[in-house]
Amino acid sequence: MADVALRRVSKNWGSFVAVRDQSLEIRDGEFMVLLGPSGCGKTTTMRMIAGLEEPSSGDILIGGQRVNDLPPRDRDIAMVFQSYGLYPHMTVAENIGYPLKLRGIKGAERDARVRAAAAKVELEPLLARRPKELSGGQRQRVALARAIIRRPTVFLMDEPLSNLDAKLRVSTRAEIKHLQHELGVTTVYVTHDQIEAMTLAHRVAVMNHGEIRQLATPEVIYDRPADLFVAGFIGSPPMNLVAGTHEEGVFTAPGGLRAVTRVARHAGRAVLGIRPEDVTVAPAGAGDVDAAIYAVELTGDAVLVTVRIGEARLIAKADRTWRAEPGSAVALRFDATRLHLFDADTTKRLNPE
Amino acid sequence: MKTDRATAARRRRLIMRAVESAILLLVLFLILFPILWMALTSFKRPVDLFDLTLVFTPTLDNFRTIFAAPWNIGQTLLNSTIVAGLTVAISIPFSTLAAYAFSRFEMRFKHALFFTILATQFIPAVVVVLPFYLLFRDLGLLDTHFALVIVNLAIVTPFAVWMLKGFLDAVPTESEEAALVDGATRLRVILDIVVPMVWPGVLVTAVFCFILTWNEFLFALILTRDDAVTLPVGITRFRTERGDLWELIAAAGILISIPMFLLASVIQRHFVRGMTGGAVK
Amino acid sequence: MQDRRLKYLLILPAALIVLGTTIWPLAISFVTSFRDWRLTRSLTPGPFIGAEHYVTALTDDPDFANALRVTALFVVIDVTITVVSALGLAVLLRRAGVLHSMVRAVLILPFAVSPALVGISFRFMFNAEMGVFTWLAGAIVPPLQGFVWLAEPSTALLVLVFSDAWRWVPYMALVVLGGMAALPREPEEAARIDGASEWQVFRDVTLPALLPVLAIVAILKTVFALKMFDQVVTLTGGGPGQSTVTLAYLVYSIAFRWYDMGYASAVAWILTAMLMLLAVWYTRLVLRKAGA
Numbered sequence: 024m025a026d027v028a029l030r031r032v033s034k035n036w037g038s039f040v041a042v043r044d045q046s047l048e049i050r051d052g053e054f055m056v057l058l059g060p061s062g063c064g065k066t067t068t069m070r071m072i073a074g075l076e077e078p079s080s081g082d083i084l085i086g087g088q089r090v091n092d093l094p095p096r097d098r099d100i101a102m103v104f105q106s107y108g109l110y111p112h113m114t115v116a117e118n119i120g121y122p123l124k125l126r127g128i129k130g131a132e133r134d135a136r137v138r139a140a141a142a143k144v145e146l147e148p149l150l151a152r153r154p155k156e157l158s159g160g161q162r163q164r165v166a167l168a169r170a171i172i173r174r175p176t177v178f179l180m181d182e183p184l185s186n187l188d189a190k191l192r193v194s195t196r197a198e199i200k201h202l203q204h205e206l207g208v209t210t211v212y213v214t215h216d217q218i219e220a221m222t223l224a225h226r227v228a229v230m231n232h233g234e235i236r237q238l239a240t241p242e243v244i245y246d247r248p249a250d251l252f253v254a255g256f257i258g259s260p261p262m263n264l265v266a267g268t269h270e271e272g273v274f275t276a277p278g279g280l281r282a283v284t285r286v287a288r289h290a291g292r293a294v295l296g297i298r299p300e301d302v303t304v305a306p307a308g309a310g311d312v313d314a315a316i317y318a319v320e321l322t323g324d325a326v327l328v329t330v331r332i333g334e335a336r337l338i339a340k341a342d343r344t345w346r347a348e349p350g351s352a353v354a355l356r357f358d359a360t361r362l363h364l365f366d367a368d369t370t371k372r373l374n375p376e
Numbered sequence: 377m378k379t380d381r382a383t384a385a386r387r388r389r390l391i392m393r394a395v396e397s398a399i400l401l402l403v404l405f406l407i408l409f410p411i412l413w414m415a416l417t418s419f420k421r422p423v424d425l426f427d428l429t430l431v432f433t434p435t436l437d438n439f440r441t442i443f444a445a446p447w448n449i450g451q452t453l454l455n456s457t458i459v460a461g462l463t464v465a466i467s468i469p470f471s472t473l474a475a476y477a478f479s480r481f482e483m484r485f486k487h488a489l490f491f492t493i494l495a496t497q498f499i500p501a502v503v504v505v506l507p508f509y510l511l512f513r514d515l516g517l518l519d520t521h522f523a524l525v526i527v528n529l530a531i532v533t534p535f536a537v538w539m540l541k542g543f544l545d546a547v548p549t550e551s552e553e554a555a556l557v558d559g560a561t562r563l564r565v566i567l568d569i570v571v572p573m574v575w576p577g578v579l580v581t582a583v584f585c586f587i588l589t590w591n592e593f594l595f596a597l598i599l600t601r602d603d604a605v606t607l608p609v610g611i612t613r614f615r616t617e618r619g620d621l622w623e624l625i626a627a628a629g630i631l632i633s634i635p636m637f638l639l640a641s642v643i644q645r646h647f648v649r650g651m652t653g654g655a656v657k
Numbered sequence: 658m659q660d661r662r663l664k665y666l667l668i669l670p671a672a673l674i675v676l677g678t679t680i681w682p683l684a685i686s687f688v689t690s691f692r693d694w695r696l697t698r699s700l701t702p703g704p705f706i707g708a709e710h711y712v713t714a715l716t717d718d719p720d721f722a723n724a725l726r727v728t729a730l731f732v733v734i735d736v737t738i739t740v741v742s743a744l745g746l747a748v749l750l751r752r753a754g755v756l757h758s759m760v761r762a763v764l765i766l767p768f769a770v771s772p773a774l775v776g777i778s779f780r781f782m783f784n785a786e787m788g789v790f791t792w793l794a795g796a797i798v799p800p801l802q803g804f805v806w807l808a809e810p811s812t813a814l815l816v817l818v819f820s821d822a823w824r825w826v827p828y829m830a831l832v833v834l835g836g837m838a839a840l841p842r843e844p845e846e847a848a849r850i851d852g853a854s855e856w857q858v859f860r861d862v863t864l865p866a867l868l869p870v871l872a873i874v875a876i877l878k879t880v881f882a883l884k885m886f887d888q889v890v891t892l893t894g895g896g897p898g899q900s901t902v903t904l905a906y907l908v909y910s911i912a913f914r915w916y917d918m919g920y921a922s923a924v925a926w927i928l929t930a931m932l933m934l935l936a937v938w939y940t941r942l943v944l945r946k947a948g949a
Binding site: 396397399400401403404406407408410411413414417425426428467470471473474476477478480481483489491492493494495496497498499500501502503504505506507508509510511526527529530533534537562563587590591593594597598607608609611612620622625626629632633636637639640641644 | 660663664665667668670671672674675678679680681682683685686689746749750756757759760762763764765766767768769770771772773774775777778779781782784786787789792823827880883884886887890891905908909912913918921922925926928929932933935936939940
Binding site: 073074075094100101102106108122126 | 548550551553554555556557558559560561564568569572573
C-alpha cells in the first residue's frame with residue numbers, strides 16, 4: 024500500500040507528444056480513474072507507472088521512491104491488461120501462480136495461495152482449464168486473480184471491461200469495486216467509459232491530448248466540469264452546449280434563448296451548458312424559451328426530447344409517459360441553479376461570484 | 377424471351393467451366409509431369425530410356441549403383457544432411473533472438489539495420505563467392521563442411537531473421553508485458569512465454585532454411601571438390617565419356633527431392649508468408 | 658533499464674554472422690573490382706587500376722554486351738510470362754472444386770526442387786533423342802519432330818525460361834492467391850449487382866486492388882531472374898555458343914574459367930548495383946503498403 028506520484032512527466036515519440044508535462048498525486052488506497060477518449064494519453068501514463076514505457080522527462084514515484092530506473096518487476100505492481108494478457112499455453116492455475124513461481128514460491132504454499140485467489144473471483148472449478156476454453160468474462164477473472172495473488176503495492180488496470188458484453192460489464196464492475204474496497208490497494212484504472220469512471224472512482228483525472236483537464240471526485244466532475252471538454256464528455260446523454268453571447272449576467276443565443284446567470288465579469292462569446300435532466304418540457308409559452316420538437320426517443324425509464332431553438336438543438340429528459348409529435352411547439356424550462364457557463368475562447372468554466 | 381437468355385447463360389457457364397477444367401488439368405500435368413517423369417526414369421534400365429515408354433520392367437539397379445563406388449551418393453547425402461543440419465542449428469537460435477529484438481524494441485538504427493538485412497536477399501551469390509573462394513583457399517578450408525556451413529549461414533540468416541520477425545509480429549505482446557509485470561526478466565519472458573507461443577513459426581522457418589541449404593548449388597560447386605560435395609553438385613557428376621547417365625541422375629534426383637517434398641508439404645501453408653515477409657498476407 | 662543493453666546483445670550474434678558472411682565479402686569483392694588480378698599469374702592481388710574494369714565491361718567487351726542482352730531478354734520474357742501466368746492461375750484457383758484443390762495442393766512442389774536439378778531435368782526432357790518433351794512437341798506439331806531445342810539460340814533461351822517459369826509460377830500463384838484472399842469482397846459483389854460481367858469485375862475492381870501485390874511479385878521475380886544461376890549451368894551451360902550466358906553466369910565463367918578475379922568482381926558489382934536499385938524500390942513499395 025503506497026501512494027503514487029507523477030511529477031512533471033512527459034512522453035513523446037518523435038514530434039508527437041503523448042503526455043505533456045503532467046503531475047498527479049494518487050493517495051494510498053485510492054481508486055484513481057484516468058478517463059478520456061482514445062489517444063488522450065491515459066494508457067501511456069499508466070504504462071509509465073508500470074515501467075513498460077520510459078518517461079521522456081519527469082519523475083515517477085511509488086511510495087515516495089523514484090522508480091524511473093526500476094524495471095516493472097521491481098516496482099511491486101500488478102496489472103490487468105485490456106485483452107487480459109493470459110499465458111495461452113498454461114492452465115488457469117499456472118497462469119495465476121506464475122508471479123509466485125517467478126519468486127521461487129513453490130509447492131503447497133503456492134497451491135494454497137492460487138486457490139485462495141481463485142476463490143476470491145469464483146474461479147475454483149476452472150483451475151485446470153486453458154484460456155482458450157474460457158469465456159471472456161472468465162478470462163478476465165483469471166487476469167484479476169493473477170493480479171491480486173501477490174498483494175502488490177499498486178494495481179493497474181487498462182480498460183479491463185471494454186472487451187466484455189454490456190451485461191457482464193455491469194456485474195464485473197461491481198466485483199472490481201468490491202474487491203478494491205476489500206483489499207484496499209492503491210488502484211490506477213484507465214477507461215474511456217465515463218460510467219465506469221463515475222461508478223468506480225474515488226477521484227477522476229479527465230484527460231485529453233496528453234493533459235489532465237480536471238482532477239476531482241466524480242460528483243465535482245459531474246456538477247462542476249472545469250471546461251467544455253469535460254462538460255461534454257461526462258454524462259449520458261451529454262450536456263447541452265449552446266453557443267451565444269454573455270453580457271452583464273445574461274446569456275443570449277440565436278433563436279430566442281435567454282438565461283440569467285450569476286456570472287458578473289465575463290462579456291463576450293460564451294457557451295451555456297445544461298444537462299438534459301435539468302431541462303423540463305412545458306406547454307408552449309409556459310417556459311423560459313419556445314422550441315419546436317425535432318425528435319422523441321423512448322429509453323424505457325424516460326423520454327428524451329430533442330428540440331430546435333434557432334440553429335441549435337437541445338435534449339430534455341421528460342417523464343417516461345410524456346408524448347408529443349415531431350414538429351409541434353413546446354417550451355423549455357431551465358433549472359437556474361444547474362446552469363453552466365463557459366468562456367467560448369478559453370473553454371474554461373466561468374464561476375459565479 | 378427470358379428463358380432463352382437463361383439457357384444461353386447456363387450454356388455459356390458450362391463451356392467456361394469446361395475450359396477452366398481443361399486448363400487446370402493442363403496445369404496439373406505441367407507441374408507434376410517433370411517430377412513424375414524423373415521418378416519413372418529412375419526405375420528404368422538404360423536401354424528403356426530411348427524408348428520413351430511408360431511400360432517397362434522396373435529395376436532398382438540405379439539406386440543400388442549410385443550408392444556404390446565410384447559414385448558413393450551415400451557420402452554426398454551425408455554431406456548435405458550435415459551442412460543443412462548445422463546451418464539451421466546455428467542460424468535459428470540466433471536469428472530468433474535478433475528477430476525478437478527487432479520485433480519488440482525501439483532502436484536507434486533499426487530501420488537501417490533491417491534494410492541491410494533485407495538487402496542481403498537481393499545480393500547475387502556470384503558477387504560473394506569469389507572472396508569466399510579465395511579466403512578458404514588461403515586457409516586450406518576448401519572442400520570442407522565448415523566452409524559450406526559458413527556460406528550457407530550467409531544465405532539463410534537474413535532470411536530467417538526476416539521470416540521470424542514476421543511470425544513474432546503476429547504474436548500479441550500483452551502476455552509478455554504481463555510476465556514482465558509479474559516479475560520475469562526479459563530473457564525469462566522469451567523462454568517461458570514467447571517460445572511456447574511462436575514455436576510453429578520457428579519450425580516453419582527452420583524447415584524453409586533447411587530446404588534452401590539442401591538445394592544450394594553455386595557455393596557447393598565452387599567450394600567443394602571431393603570430400604564435402606553436396607547432392608545438387610553430386611548430381612551433375614553422373615557422366616562418362618559417353619555422355620550423361622540419365623537413369624542414375626534420375627535416381628539421385630529422386631533422392632534429393634523426396635525429403636524436400638515431405639518437408640515442404642509440412643509447412644505448405646506458411647511458404648508464402650515467409651518469402652514475402654508479411655508484405656502479402 | 659536492462660532492456661536497453663539486452664536488445665543490442667540479442668541482435669549481436671545474428672548481426673555478426675551477417676556482417677562476417679555478407680558485408681565483409683561484399684567489401685572485399687568491391688575492392689578487388691578495382692584491381693588487376695589474374696589467379697593464373699599471381700596468387701596475391703595485383704595493383705589498383707581504378708575503374709578500368711568497369712569501363713571495359715560497359716564499353717569494350719562483346720561478352721559483357723552479349724550477357725547484358727541475354728539477361729535483359731531473359732528477364733523481360735521470364736517475368737512477364739511468370740506474372741501473367743501466376744495471376745491467371747490464381748484467378749482460376751480462387752474458386753473451390755476438386756480439381757482446384759488438387760492443383761492447389763501441388764503448387765509448392767516445384768519450388769522445393771533444387772534449381773540445379775530442375776535444369777538437369779529439363780535438359781533431359783528436351784534431349785534430342787530421348788527427351789519426352791521433344792517427342793511430345795513432335796507428336797503435336799509434326800514439323801517439330803526431331804527438333805533439337807537446345808541447339809538453337811532462341812529456343813534454348815525459351816527452354817531456360819520454361820524451366821524457370823515451371824519453378825516459379827506455382828509459387829507466385831500462391832502469393833497472388835494470398836493477396837486476393839485479403840481483398841474485401843464487397844466491392845466485387847457491388848459491381849456484380851451493378852451489372853458487371855465477371856471479366857469486367859476482374860478488370861475494374863479486382864485487378865486495380867491487386868496492383869500492389871502484383872508489383873511486389875514482379876519486383877521479386879525480377880530479382881530472382883537476375884540472380885538465376887543454377888539452371889544456366891545445368892541446362893544449357895551458357896550455350897549454344899554464348900546465347901544463354903546471363904550476367905551471373907558470365908561472372909562465374911570469368912572467375913573460374915579465366916581466373917580473372919578483378920574483372921569478375923567488377924561485372925559482379927555491376928549486376929549487384931542493378932539489384933540494389935530494385936531493393937530500394939521494393940522496400941519503398943513494401944513500406945508504403947504497410948503504412949497504407
